[in-house]
Amino acid sequence: MKYAVISVSSEGARLGARVLAGISGEGTLYERKGSESGEKAQYFNRTLALTADIFTKYDGLLFIMASGIAVRAIAPHVVSKASDPAVLVMDECGKHCISLLSGHLGGANAWCREVAAAVGADPVITTATDVHERRAPDDVARELMMRVEPLGALKPVNSFIAEGKKVTWFLDEETDGASSIGERLSKKGISFLPLTALDEEAFDGCVIISDKKIHVNKPFVCLRPKNLFVGIGCKRGTPETLISDAFHKALALAGACEYQVASLASVDAKADEKGLLDFASHNRLPIHFYKAEELKRVTEKVDMPISKFVENTIGVGNVCQSAALMESMKGKTLLPKTKFVSTTVSIALGLSGSSVSDRAIGKK
Structure with a gap:
């Protein structure tokens, strides 16, 4: 912090x-x-x-x-x-x-x-849920680095929790990392049911952990596990093995899991970098490339370390951190620029809310 x-x-x-x-x-x-x-x-x-x-x-x-x-x-x-x-x-x-x-x-x-x-x-x-010693979904979302959607639904769901009404947690077992998520919820004392039981249960409100678009005819909030965005910079010709090693070491430093990564990002000068493209493909992660001038604007707004050599070479002095923030719609840095062998990695946490509100906030 x-x-x-x-x-x-x-x-x-x-x-x-x-x-x-x-x-x-x-x-x-x-x-x-x-x-x-x-x-x-x-x-x-x-x-x-x-x-x-x-x-x-x-x-x-x-x-x-x-x-x-x-x-x-x-x-x-x-x-x-x-x-x-x-x-x-x-x-x-x-x-x-x-x-x-x-x-x-x-x-x-x-x-x-x-x-x-x-x-x-x-x-x-x-906070009402805290003084009643009851776990709120937005608090759990922060601890597990998940995305909250829609943000406006938190108020009624948290009100029900504070009032002692029945708010049921559901976990989509088809979601990447469901087993790990379930273990972490259990350690926090949160009981949950499989998402398949959604239509069978009676409740006042619910919390759903899933990547799917779901609607419930009662107050509900979804927690989205894929909420991390990884920016990667690398030297020309860096092999996939070194990029993979840096990626996994960066996740470990951030206390994050692979299933939480939504996408990768870098500068457009790396759009033909074979090792980077192969890594993205083999891990089935989308990767987006941004223009150097776009990333440079981010470095000018956010306090981050800059390499003058890299800036003179490709036009932006911090590729990985600025790319991660761009990809996260200007969320928050979870892991700043971290150097590994021939590779730099940064991780950004996406803003919580609906995609529409996130984009509006990110443009402010």
Whole structure:
């Protein structure tokens, strides 16, 4: 997780440094000028201006200040639970840590518990399903890196879960990786039925894990397992074996499974690369090639490492990460550019929602 810790007082800055030292992930301290902790940090003058600059650059934002300041700072930038970062607020004495935004899909509730535990704070979570200790489909989707469709259906389904009504989980056994998905659901204490039992069961609402287009005449939400997009860059003439090795090592680093990959992407200069094409064909994965100028626009908008040599050679300084983000409709980076033998790989997580809403969000 890539996150920012933002403070406006010296005491808050010192607390932020404690948080940074006590939790996992890649964190950056942002401290108001004149109220520094003494630790390595970036300094700012105005919280609203800083938030406008970094809101879309991090997976999570922790504001150590009054909640009202944080709310006003993020308000102009909130778009959708599908794309907004996790946002937490903590008082400068470290007594309470509040999950403010993107509790499930953004992971704010889980992150809130981690941050609170690191400094002995009380985690404040108000999400209905969580306070009733019932698993919500969007929370499970985040943990299993699945896509939620349609996003608008979450509200009635989660309301039923919070109210204790019967919401049944169904798993399509014909879906790639169904056995692995079933094992993971069981470990999370979630009981499920095969999709073939859908018409036989009585329920108030349901959650369906499948790649198929399905309609139910009651409130329902689908979780789509194929939600990862892999960008690949390689040297000219790289054999399929090295590309395959890099692909599988990258998935392992991201904690992902092969069945979750929806497609591959690269730059159009690699459209005739035999090893890459053979790998895509043998793994039955669609692969799309983007123009260098398209990918370069992505690198200019997103903070990512750039190779000047590659940029001078083919016109874009980071092929794999920019291609993964393009392929995911500008989703979120799960694994940044990672180097392997003759190959670079990046993995992006698609936005959650319907395909129509995803494209609309991605264009913002």
